[in-house]
Amino acid sequence: MTNRYCPADLPALTAEELRDIWERNRVPDVRDLLWEIARLRQRVSSAHYFIALVEVGQPGAQLMAHTYLANFAAEPCVLEEIEADYSSGTPGSRKWRGEIPTDEELQLFEAMHREARERINERKRRRRR
Incomplete structure (x- = not known):
């Protein structure tokens, strides 16, 4: 894995903050970046849900792992x-x-x-x- 610099002290942005950025910067490139952020936020949310299922031993979670790995791959x-x-x-x-x-x-x-x-x-x- 390559190491890229990403400051650890940068706060994660909320949906409200992202909307604010869009309101102040309504240009196509910012829209593209915000769509990518929205897509990645959905991935994180989905992964969190899956991990919670695995953690509580939900039947079928292991079968779901293949789908999740394929999506992330x-x-x-x-x-x-x-x-x-x-x-x-x-x-x-x-x-x-x-x-x-x-x-x-x-x-x-x-x-x-x-x-x-x-x-x-x-x-x-x-x-x-």
């Missing part, structure tokens, strides 16, 4: 971490262990980058209008 931040691990020479990394990406992983990485480039280009076109 498709997240760009997870795919980026895996992709970076294949390039890292850090002891314990995939590259250090001599592993190479599977064809399926390579396809996932390429699709992620292709879709991201398409969205970036759309945002650039939007800015020129």
Whole structure:
């Protein structure tokens, strides 16, 4: 896992604060960022619910784990971490262990980058209008 600097003392923003940001910054790029934040907040809420089910020993929670892992495995931040691990020479990394990406992983990485480039280009076109 790559280490990125994220100050530990930054407070988590509430929904009210996010709405306030939107009210003061009604531009398409801020809207895109707020949609991503809303999507990630939903993921956190869903994960919290799942963990609570596991913690109380809810029947069927183990079966749900596969779905949750698949959903998280498709997240760009997870795919980026895996992709970076294949390039890292850090002891314990995939590259250090001599592993190479599977064809399926390579396809996932390429699709992620292709879709991201398409969205970036759309945002650039939007800015020129």
